[in-house]
Amino acid sequence: MKPTRLPCADERVVLARRGALDPRAWQDFATHLTECVDCRIAWRLNADFDVSAASRPGDERLIARGVKRALAPTARRQRMALRIAVAASAVLVAVGAASAAIVLGSRVLTAAHEGETRPEPRTHPVRHAQAGRTTEPAPPAPAPAPAPAQTPTMPAPAPAQTPTMPAPLPAPRPRSKLAWAKSYGDQAPDVTASDATAPRAAAPGLAPPPHLMTPAALFAESLSDRQQGRVEDAIAGFRALTRQFPDAAEAKVALVSLGDLLLGAGRAADALTAYEGYLARAPAETLVPESLWGKVRALELLGRTREAEATRREIARRFPDFPYARPGVGAGGSSP
């Protein structure tokens, strides 16, 4: 069939349906419909399908449902985005908490491990002497349960084992003396304290290495360390000796050696405590002049010149033959 050409380009059918024609134009349009098949078909079909498109009861609800359905994905997406944001925040918080717990746990473990191996930091003696401090600050606590600070006033007995401090396990292999002494010294009572005269029992559960089970062996080991320049090992060994075997003769001598080492390390307060501990526990033994002389030097380093001068006079009075008691000998010398 040959295609029919649309002769009516002015869209009079549409204008008539929309009521845009005046009465005269209507008459012309009616005449045109009788002549133009295309416009007649369009007019008739438009009228036919207008019947189908007529509004019906309930259309408002139908349209409202359609709008709600169309908007639902947007609202659902917003709710989903909110849920995702909340879930992401919760995950981030959980991850952060877990990371913090891991870091904290690793620090605790590291600190506990370092507590066994790290030496005590040295303190500048002159600085404390110039500041006129009466107490020497405790070293930075490497472990959750640091060793109690030693003060000249000789505090009460050290606290019992701290719960956070891991108990030493039975060593499958011999531990170093310094590690054992440090771990022991952190928990055992300090015999250099004011009540050091009272005999103490060794701390339970802390056994020295097998080769250091006797005071003589421990003293010899510490003395060897001192002679070979391992000052910290020697200090730890002497300190462990005084705490583990407080009643042994080596422990009393160790107090003087400990005082000398501490004084050389600039820890005047600790050295003074050690000297006074020896003087309290062995007031009539052979190392009293050396202890008094060490006390003089410690007091001068601490800036307590009056006490130092009184101690010096005591040396001159009690031990006139003691070479450092002669006038003109300063505190720079060491004990014989």
Place this chain on the structure above:
Amino acid sequence: VLKLLRGRSQRAESEAESGAESGARRMPRVHDDLMGLLAGCRRGDARALATLLSALGPPMLQMIRRVMGGADPDVEDVFQEAMLSVTRALPSFRGECSTRHFGCRIATLTALKARRRRAGIPEVLASGLDDDRCEGLDAPDWALSSCRRRVVRQLLDELPAEQAETMTLHYLAGLTVEEVASAVRVPVETVRSRLRLAKAALRERVALDPSMSEVLEDKL
């Protein structure tokens, strides 16, 4: 959708700044009372989107009923599908035609697609009385009108999609050729060509069925 609308609005503004005159030549200015709501949608206003959809609802529902039949049970489903399609297509709408014609075109396409989806399924009312009785028509006229609608709808199922869409918008919805061209985004001559082909197909179909000749030749 609102994000896409906002992005589309920004791009449209930048394009308007770069070549306002050329854009004006490309897009014929159409009076549209829904443009304000459309601008609100592009700003991300959810209320404007709801109001716009409510305004587009009646003409879209009418369009679907024209294509599907007023008594078709799938009208509501197709309408909801069309509303969803409009919501998704709004970001791509650049104002080439009025917003109502844009909605009518989407409703037409959705309804035609729905009809083709259920191809092979018998018509809801095989007797041809597919719509409620119109008070202005007597029984014979109503029967003829219903028969014509059925013939045209069957033809819409068989025509190429472009011709079916153009025929629906022009003969069923009453859009002018220019309005159809704007809505479909094709030149006017293309619309005329499609209409010509569709009408030829209609005549051919009527010629093949002698019982239908009376319906068209006597009454049209």
